[in-house]
Amino acid sequence: MEIRIERATTLKEKPKAGEALGFGKYYTDHMFVMDWDRGQGWHDARIVPFGPIPMDPASMVLHYAQETFEGLKAYRTKDDRILLFRPEMNARRFANSNRRLCMPEVAEEDFVEAVTQLVACEKDWVPAEEGTSLYIRPFMFATEAAVGVHPASSYKFVIILSPVGAYYPEGVNPVKIYVEDEYVRATPGGTGFTKCGGNYAASIAAQVKAEEMGFTQVLWLDGVHRKYVEEVGTMNVMFMIDNEIYTAPCDGTVLPGVTRDSIIHILKSWGYKVNEMHLAIDDLMKAGHDKTLQEAFGTGTAAVISPIGELRYKEDEVTINDFKTGELTQKLYDTLTGIQWGDIEDTFGWTREVK
Amino acid sequence: MEIRIERATTLKEKPKAGEALGFGKYYTDHMFVMDWDRGQGWHDARIVPFGPIPMDPASMVLHYAQETFEGLKAYRTKDDRILLFRPEMNARRFANSNRRLCMPEVAEEDFVEAVTQLVACEKDWVPAEEGTSLYIRPFMFATEAAVGVHPASSYKFVIILSPVGAYYPEGVNPVKIYVEDEYVRATPGGTGFTKCGGNYAASIAAQVKAEEMGFTQVLWLDGVHRKYVEEVGTMNVMFMIDNEIYTAPCDGTVLPGVTRDSIIHILKSWGYKVNEMHLAIDDLMKAGHDKTLQEAFGTGTAAVISPIGELRYKEDEVTINDFKTGELTQKLYDTLTGIQWGDIEDTFGWTREVK
Numbered sequence: 001m002e003i004r005i006e007r008a009t010t011l012k013e014k015p016k017a018g019e020a021l022g023f024g025k026y027y028t029d030h031m032f033v034m035d036w037d038r039g040q041g042w043h044d045a046r047i048v049p050f051g052p053i054p055m056d057p058a059s060m061v062l063h064y065a066q067e068t069f070e071g072l073k074a075y076r077t078k079d080d081r082i083l084l085f086r087p088e089m090n091a092r093r094f095a096n097s098n099r100r101l102c103m104p105e106v107a108e109e110d111f112v113e114a115v116t117q118l119v120a121c122e123k124d125w126v127p128a129e130e131g132t133s134l135y136i137r138p139f140m141f142a143t144e145a146a147v148g149v150h151p152a153s154s155y156k157f158v159i160i161l162s163p164v165g166a167y168y169p170e171g172v173n174p175v176k177i178y179v180e181d182e183y184v185r186a187t188p189g190g191t192g193f194t195k196c197g198g199n200y201a202a203s204i205a206a207q208v209k210a211e212e213m214g215f216t217q218v219l220w221l222d223g224v225h226r227k228y229v230e231e232v233g234t235m236n237v238m239f240m241i242d243n244e245i246y247t248a249p250c251d252g253t254v255l256p257g258v259t260r261d262s263i264i265h266i267l268k269s270w271g272y273k274v275n276e277m278h279l280a281i282d283d284l285m286k287a288g289h290d291k292t293l294q295e296a297f298g299t300g301t302a303a304v305i306s307p308i309g310e311l312r313y314k315e316d317e318v319t320i321n322d323f324k325t326g327e328l329t330q331k332l333y334d335t336l337t338g339i340q341w342g343d344i345e346d347t348f349g350w351t352r353e354v355k
Numbered sequence: 356m357e358i359r360i361e362r363a364t365t366l367k368e369k370p371k372a373g374e375a376l377g378f379g380k381y382y383t384d385h386m387f388v389m390d391w392d393r394g395q396g397w398h399d400a401r402i403v404p405f406g407p408i409p410m411d412p413a414s415m416v417l418h419y420a421q422e423t424f425e426g427l428k429a430y431r432t433k434d435d436r437i438l439l440f441r442p443e444m445n446a447r448r449f450a451n452s453n454r455r456l457c458m459p460e461v462a463e464e465d466f467v468e469a470v471t472q473l474v475a476c477e478k479d480w481v482p483a484e485e486g487t488s489l490y491i492r493p494f495m496f497a498t499e500a501a502v503g504v505h506p507a508s509s510y511k512f513v514i515i516l517s518p519v520g521a522y523y524p525e526g527v528n529p530v531k532i533y534v535e536d537e538y539v540r541a542t543p544g545g546t547g548f549t550k551c552g553g554n555y556a557a558s559i560a561a562q563v564k565a566e567e568m569g570f571t572q573v574l575w576l577d578g579v580h581r582k583y584v585e586e587v588g589t590m591n592v593m594f595m596i597d598n599e600i601y602t603a604p605c606d607g608t609v610l611p612g613v614t615r616d617s618i619i620h621i622l623k624s625w626g627y628k629v630n631e632m633h634l635a636i637d638d639l640m641k642a643g644h645d646k647t648l649q650e651a652f653g654t655g656t657a658a659v660i661s662p663i664g665e666l667r668y669k670e671d672e673v674t675i676n677d678f679k680t681g682e683l684t685q686k687l688y689d690t691l692t693g694i695q696w697g698d699i700e701d702t703f704g705w706t707r708e709v710k
Contacts, residue, residue, distance in 0.1 A: 024413065024502035031412055054407035057386055057515050058379065062496050065420035065552025066559070071502075102559045137502055141417050147379035147426075147492055147517060149555050149589055151563060160412050162502060184544030187578045189537060191557045197420025198553015200504050202546045204421070204457045208506060223542045224579050234504055 001045050001110045003032070003117050008049035014125065014163075021132055021165035023302065028122040028134075032114045032159035036104045042157070045114065047121055050160065058145035060152045066142035067197040068097040071301045072258070073133040073164075074119045074354065076126045077342030082119060082354040085340050087112045089258045094138065096256075097194035102151040103140060111138065112352075118159050119354050131166025131337075135302075167303045172325050172333055174309025175216035177232055179281060180206045181314065185231065185253075187223030192230075192253035200234070207233065217298070219311065221281060222253060228278040235298030235306060236260035239279065240328055241287045243294070249276040259299040263332055265348060281313055288318025295326030304340075305333040356400050356465045358387070358472050363404035369480060369518075376487055376520035378657065383477040383489075387469045387514035391459045397512070400469065402476055405515065413500035415507045421497035422552040423452040426656045427613070428488040428519075429474045429709065431481045432697030437474060437709040440695050442467045444613040449493065451611075452549035457506040458495060466493065467707075473514050474709050486521025486692075490657075522658045527680050527688055529664025530571035532587055534636060535561045536669065540586065540608075542578030547585075547608035555589070562588065572653070574666065576636060577608060583633040590653035590661060591615035594634065595683055596642045598649070604631040614654040614691070620703060621690055636668055643673025650681030659695075660688040 008029045015026055027050055034045040061067050070090040075083045091111035098105050106114075115136055119126070126134040138159045142152030183206040186192025191199055210218045217233035230248050231237055236257040238247040245267055250256040264274050287293035288311060296308035307330075309323035320326075338344030339351065363384045370381055382405055389400040416422050425445040430438045446466035453460050461469075470491055474481070481489040493514045497507030538561040541547025546554055565573045572588030585603050586592055591612040593602040600622055605611040619629050642648035643666060651663035662685075664678035675681075693699030694706065 024500075027413060027500075050412065052409035052411055055410045056407055057405065057513055058382060058492075058517075061417060061552075062422060063424050063492070063494055063552060064555035064559075065422060066556045067417060067420060069418050100560060101556055102563055135502065137413075137418070139418055145379075145382075147490065149559065149562070151559055158412055162413075182544060184542055187539055187542040187545070189539030189578065189581075190542070191553075196553070196556060197416075197418060198546075198551070198556050200419035201421045201456055201551060201553050204419075204504065204506055205455060207504070208457055223544065226544075 001113055003114065004046040005121065006046065006048045017129065021127060021163050023135070023164045024162050026163050028125045028161040028163070030118065030121055032118045034114070034157045036155040036157065038153040042104070042106065042110070047118055053156070056143070056145040058147060059142065060144050060146055061141035063147065064142070064149055065196070065198045065201070066101055066103055066152055067140065068094065068101055068103060069137060069139035069195050069197070070094045072115070072136045073301060073340070074126050074136060075133050075341045076128050081342060082123050082126050083340065083342055083351040084115065084119065084354060086258050086262070086350045087115050087352060089261065090138070093195065093256060097196055098140065100191055100194045101196050103142070104155060106157055114159055116354055118161065122161055123354065125161060125163050127163045129166070131168070133164055135162045135164045137162070172305065172307060172330065174307040174320070174323050174325055176214065176310040176312070177217050177219050177308050178210040178213060178215035179311060179313035180210070180218040180220055181226060184223040185220040188252050190253070193250065193255060195255065203234070215312065222278070227280050229281055229284060230254050232298040232308070235300035235303065237298050238263065238296070239284065239293060240295040240326065242292045245272050245274045246279045247274065247276055248278065257299055259301055259304060259336070262336060262350065263299050266332060266335055285311065285313055285316050285318055288320060293318070293320055295329050296320050297326070297329045304337055305329060356468055358469065359401040360476065361401065361403045372484065376482060376518050378490070378519045379517050381518050383480040383516040383518070385473065385476055387473045389469070389512045391510040391512065393508040397459070397461065397465070402473055408511070411498070411500040413502060414497065415499050415501055416496035418502065419497070419504055420551070420553045420556070421456055421458060421507055422495065423449065423456055423458060424492060424494035424550050424552070425449045427470070427491045428656060428695070429481050429491060430488050430696045431483050436697060437478050437481050438695065438697055438706040439470065439474065439709060441613050441617070441705050442470050442707060444616065445493070448550065448611060452551055453495065455546055455549045456551055458497070459510060461512055469493070469514055471709055473516065477516055478709065480516060480518050482518045484521070486523070488519055490517045490519045492517070527660065527662060527685065529662040529675070529678050529680055531569065531665040531667070532572050532574050532663050533565040533568060533570035534666060534668035535565070535573040535575055536581060539578040540575040543607050545608070548605065548610060550610065558589070570667065577633070582635050584636055584639060585609050587653040587663070590655035590658065592653050593618065593651070594639065594648060595650040595681065597647045600627050600629045601634045602629065602631055603633065612654055614656055614659060617691060617705065618654050618687055621687060640666065640668055640671050640673055643675060648673070648675055650684050651675050652684045659692055660684055
C-alpha cells in the first residue's frame, strides 16, 4: 500500500510533561484516511492534517450507523522505543466486524501498515510518563448519500491518535459493579462480537443507570436467558473461583478482546485452568457468598485490568476479596503492562517496534 | 420556537415532471438544523442551504452511533394543497427513541413546527404525479469529539427533504419473503422499538442474504425463542387468518409504526378484530397450508402496504392468496393513500395542511 503524506504546515502545541492527559482530550497533528468506492475498492491512502471531514447530510452513517471501529495503543519504552501491541489482532477483528456489517474489509497488512506509518509520523506525540500511551482509533463509516437501507457504495477508513493518561492515576483500585437485568447488550444472531457503533449507543442507558445508583459499570447478562454472565461495561470479565479462571466464551455475543486473549495466554503459561464457559449469575453470587469467588476483574485495552470489589444483583450483594485488588489480578496487570511498556521480556512475541 | 431562515442564493434545477424520482436521489435546496449543548439546551434553530456538515473525526456519532431518525411524507393533493400525515406521531416516537439512546428530546410542537416550516419553504419541491411525495427525514446525532463511551454533550437535529417516486410504479404487487432464522433484529431490553441507526446497520446482512436467495425481504423472528413473528424488513407485518387480523404487539422489540397504527384504526372502523399478539411461525405456516391464512402484508411509510405472496421458512414454503394482492390489502392501500393524498375524506383527523 502506497501512503501519500501531506504534512501539516503548523503543528499543535503538545501537552506539557506532567499535564493530565485524560482520555481523548488531545488529538495529534495528522490522521490517516483511505476511501472505498464500489467497483474501485480501496484507494487514495493518505496521511493528512487532522481536521474536519465534510459530511453530506444524507451520508448513510448518520442514519443507519454502518460504522465499525478498533482501539489499540502505542507505548514508549524507558529506552525510547515505540511499541505496538498485537495490532494484527485488531486488524482481524476489524475485518470480522466489517463482514458482519456488510462493509468492505481492510487487508490485515494494510491495516497494520497504516497504523504503523501514522504512529511513526506522530512518534513525538507518544507520551513518556508512567502509564501514559498513545491511543490509536481506527474506524470506518458509510459515506454514500442515500436514505434507503442497503450496504453503502462508499466508505472512509480513518485513523486518529490521542495521547492518553494513566487509566489509574492513583493506582489500580477495585470498582463496584451492578448486574444489569433490564437492558441487554447482545443476543445470538446480533452484533455482540463486533465493534460496531450500534452496540455502544445501545449500552449507554445501562451505564447511566448504574452510575446514578453509585456503581462504576454494569455486568451484562445474556439476552436470551438473562442468566449467564457476558461482559462488564465495555470490557471482558474474568472470575477466579476455587483457583480456576472463568470467562464467557466468544461464541457470538461477546467481544473477542485482545486483552482477554492475552490474559488467557498468560494465565495458561502460569498453569491456571481457564474455563471459557457460560457462568450463571446465581452460581457466581453463590461463590461470592461462600467465598470460593476469590478474585474478579474486567479486561480491556483502556484499563488493561479493572479489579471488581463488589457485585450487586437485584437485592443481593457480595464483596470480593474484601474490596481489595487480588494478588493474581495485580500480577496480571503488572505482567501485561510490563510487556506492553517493554519493561518485561516479551516471550509471547506480542510487541512490534515502530521504527 | 424562533426559526431563522437563510435562503440559498442559487436554487437547484428540479426534476422534470414524469422523470423517475427514485427514493433519495434528489434533495431539496434547504435543510433545517438545530444544535443542542449541555447546559444550554436546544438553540439556533435555522433553515439554511442544503450542504455538507463539517464533522470532527472524533465526533461520537462516527464511533458510537448515538443517532436516531424519523421518516414521514408531505403529499400534494389534486387541488394543490400540501398535507402532512400524523407528524405528531413521528415527534412522539422520535422522543421515545432519543430517551432510550440517552439523547435530548425535541418538544413535540418544535418537531412539528420545524417539519412544517421547512416543507412550507420547499413546497415547490412536493411533486404532483400520482403516487409521488416529498420524503421528510428528521434525524439527530452526537457531535461531541470524544473517544470515551458516554452520553454526548452536544448534538445536531437536522431535517432534509427528498422528492420520491411512487413506490410501486407498476402497481401494488406481492413479494416473496424469507423467514430469517440466523440473524436477529431485536430482543427485549434492546433498542427494537426505536429508530436508532444501530438497528438498521445490524439488519443489512439478513437483507443481503435474502436478496441473494431471490427474496425481497426477511421476516424477523423474536430474538429469545426464535419462534414469534415480529416485523418484515423495515416494516410492521399483518396477517389475515380466518377473517381476523394478527400483528405483533409493540412491547419493546417492534417499531410502533405510524402506518401500523393507522391501518389498525381503519380495520377496527370496518369492524375487523385486530389481535396484537405473538404469533408463532409454525402456526402461521400451518395457516398458510390449510389456507386459513387469507392475506398478509407489510406496513410502512415508504411503501404504505406491501402485500406478501409467499413465505419461506427453512424447507417449508406457502403461497398466500395465489400470489395475488388480497382484496382487503388493496382496499387498505386505497383507503390510506386516499386519505394521505386528500382524495378521500379524512374522518380520522390525521392530515395537517401546510400553509
